[in-house]
Amino acid sequence: MEVGFLGLGIMGKAMAVNLLRNGFKVTVWNRTLSRCEELVEQGASMGSTPAEVVKKCKYIIAMLSDPPAALSVVFGKDGVLEQMCTGKGYIDMSTVDTVTSTKISEAIIEKGGRFLEAPVSGSKKPAEDGQLIILAAGDKSLYDEVMPSFDVMGKKAFFLGEVGNGAKMKLVVNMIMGSMITAFSEGLALADKSGLSQTTLLDVLELGAIANPMFKLKGPAMIQEKFPTAFPLKHQQKDMRLALALGDEVEVSMPVAAAANEAFKKGISLGLSDQDFSAVYQVVKESSAASKV
Amino acid sequence: MEVGFLGLGIMGKAMAVNLLRNGFKVTVWNRTLSRCEELVEQGASMGSTPAEVVKKCKYIIAMLSDPPAALSVVFGKDGVLEQMCTGKGYIDMSTVDTVTSTKISEAIIEKGGRFLEAPVSGSKKPAEDGQLIILAAGDKSLYDEVMPSFDVMGKKAFFLGEVGNGAKMKLVVNMIMGSMITAFSEGLALADKSGLSQTTLLDVLELGAIANPMFKLKGPAMIQEKFPTAFPLKHQQKDMRLALALGDEVEVSMPVAAAANEAFKKGISLGLSDQDFSAVYQVVKESSAASKV
Amino acid sequence: MEVGFLGLGIMGKAMAVNLLRNGFKVTVWNRTLSRCEELVEQGASMGSTPAEVVKKCKYIIAMLSDPPAALSVVFGKDGVLEQMCTGKGYIDMSTVDTVTSTKISEAIIEKGGRFLEAPVSGSKKPAEDGQLIILAAGDKSLYDEVMPSFDVMGKKAFFLGEVGNGAKMKLVVNMIMGSMITAFSEGLALADKSGLSQTTLLDVLELGAIANPMFKLKGPAMIQEKFPTAFPLKHQQKDMRLALALGDEVEVSMPVAAAANEAFKKGISLGLSDQDFSAVYQVVKESSAASKV
């Protein structure tokens, strides 16, 4: 199977490598073309512009860093739209908002192409291991046709219906995650102040009904007040805000998420924006102003 | 090893059976003595009063239903205290509050005995399978001596220090659990109202960093609005309240737990007290008054 | 002093009448021109388009219903901009968002005019009585020049600095108000369920440090579960949301406002959108689902 691949950042490169290793013919493009070299060494072809990649390939996968990049690759000079036409499929795996996704979708379809949004859950390691979770939405026939590529890049793909649902599903999951890490932080702080060992709490949790990879992975660092950034607190707060806004729209009252969101906002005001979202523990624990008042 | 066992309710019986099956000599007692028969058939001896069991055994395990029962077995006529003396050890595995636990501890020690509180995490099935988590606190030498029995009844035992710490650890864990189930309920409601499949949300969660047995076990029933009672909502709310009270005492502010607690309180006012604590989903989802206003 | 007046809705008409009665020469315009007649009978002149009013008057006051109306009067055919020029001042007293206000401001200034946003606090009765509170921001010289008109329409005007500050001040005030009415509702519900007389609670509150016109005005109706609409719940919720969004922007964590906002959102899901915002009492009190579960 032959695919085009636009965007070779940390995630994109890992995904493209997996495709190559599994026998796909891949034509890559990246804004900084030199990043293509490593892939070419592993057997990829290279396109000098997005348009060139689209011209050559029936299926084009994009993995761009943010909405402006996603838009520019499609609408810019030598962009995707210039060669988009009937018979081609465009799969945007970047994490973008619904508005961006819809705008790209409409433009692709107007040119006769098919569109799939397919944001992923998982970061660098799962990308390298082909263990991403793929949240796809849009054209079902395109989804079915490119499933072999999803099988290579992810451990599981979901088809969620109309464009926008991929982004929404990600928000729901991240909202639950944000409330959980805050509840976990409250528990860690309560254990500590109550004279219980936090390490023992982690052990007890690990054996029980609420054991989960996140507590296991982040807990030991959190109790040392270390928050190496996997997912920045400011992004977690943004997702909480967007999930609450979605709740506004569809009339769901979510007081626990709202309380967690305010904790993340406090984290931002305390200067924790760029630390891992588990740094919300610092917000819960914090009592440093005591001496100043 | 020989042990006395007081209390043959659902949990106690399963635990005593496990001891018997693993070669322990067990002398049982239960308020309704007829419940002892099944155990006697499996090789247990029987005592006609708690005092008689204590007289006969060096180690006595109690698994009573609530604080009044735990107190009555110790302080009542023909109770534990009447035969308690130097050289004996009393292990109370009932779930009781710190005050009750401390009162029993002091009385046992005054008589020359040793005391261990050892509430468990896990319900009927783990009790039968010898897979309980045991949160012990009190006399460390006693803990070490009775470890063989804990090995049989539980998959893991923790020694948590002074009497009271077992109960506190349980509160911390249950508080995190209560916030999590409420956050999960908010996510389920948000997914539903946003036009996403709740079943797919469960599948996505199951594959990700926050996958946990509770979501997996309860999720499918919750989306059908079924809440078969494993742990009643009113008990979950009580534990949230006690955890918040502990936070009051030790000066930890816990806004997410407080928000979840108010959701459980609303659940009680909506008549959900005796349903499973996952019925908090009903509180989040609920919008039935619309037609009445 | 001579002023133009655009928009004769409930508020605008009352304000224009006050200007006439206090000796101002007023040229009025309204989209439905027939609404001008009553003012003309009281001595006003009439313009057939916004442009005509601007051409004739040095100072033009606008009181339009919403952002689209405010924009259309300025940018539309025969609109304000067509005659705006150096020497003229435009005072928009409509309640609009910062983006709308800024857009109008820039257009007016580009034409050489001066601009003032001046949303008001207070509804029909204060408008009729000339007792509005005016939250002005923008051109200070214009503010000073039109102060005589503010003296007639309001009991107090504030100059708040740059354009946008008027809208922000309104949000802050409404946010405090929204949290207060929710706290008040919780108190009323608690009194009732605790066996205290709600009427007595109102009397006690009225005499103490937190006595305020809102509790006094709305309390007696609320305890009868009547919520005649002065300010719709959905608008209160919108203002809470916007205030929280402002808090997001400027990094202020506001857990009480967030909890109140979720109560208003629950109110919307319960069908209370168009009732008075005091209907949040219904949300707090509500326990009707009990029988259904």
Place this chain on the structure above:
Amino acid sequence: MEVGFLGLGIMGKAMAVNLLRNGFKVTVWNRTLSRCEELVEQGASMGSTPAEVVKKCKYIIAMLSDPPAALSVVFGKDGVLEQMCTGKGYIDMSTVDTVTSTKISEAIIEKGGRFLEAPVSGSKKPAEDGQLIILAAGDKSLYDEVMPSFDVMGKKAFFLGEVGNGAKMKLVVNMIMGSMITAFSEGLALADKSGLSQTTLLDVLELGAIANPMFKLKGPAMIQEKFPTAFPLKHQQKDMRLALALGDEVEVSMPVAAAANEAFKKGISLGLSDQDFSAVYQVVKESSAASKV
């Protein structure tokens, strides 16, 4: 009219002086007897023990500092009970919990006496000015008989039914007050960070529907981050906690009060316990940890 008066602290002394000035014959007692002298100079008689005062007077008013003091004066040696008998009435105006109040009530009634709990709303200044609000509950005939004394000490007395209702009413009022001051703090912080003048916000609030003496009195100090203690934050938090516990009992969910309570708890952990409860503003505003992380 002749009354006994037990307890001459700041409040009690002011109240007793008012009684004397208005023609009451007053027999005073205080644990530190020397505090009686000033009252004796103003015409009071003095009793050397509570029992002596009860023996001499038909009506005895108590204004003690806390539950232990209230209990000791009644049950202690030479205490109230020793001379309590049919025909006498005991009015406890101290602020005590329901349990204490009920215990005293039962003991008085058993001796044949009548009992009224009558906690007050208001502090030193209203006590001196005879402007307290009196929240009475218990024996209605006694309430009616001692009304002349309430008229002198307070601006308004309420009879609230059975013993315990006085304390409950105080909790409800203080709970609303605590949520309001927190909402107010959030508004002040939001104004400040949004570039609005806090002083202007106070002015705007003062003119509107939510104007109240508390905002007016405390606002100017709060924006200077001064919190002279009128009602300590730790007492406010205690009342929030007790009000939430009452809500637990009677099944009222109060998420706004719960969020405010957590803010006060954070205040305690920040070392603000003994400052005025308006110091919760410090909690909302606080962002000092930034530099430390």
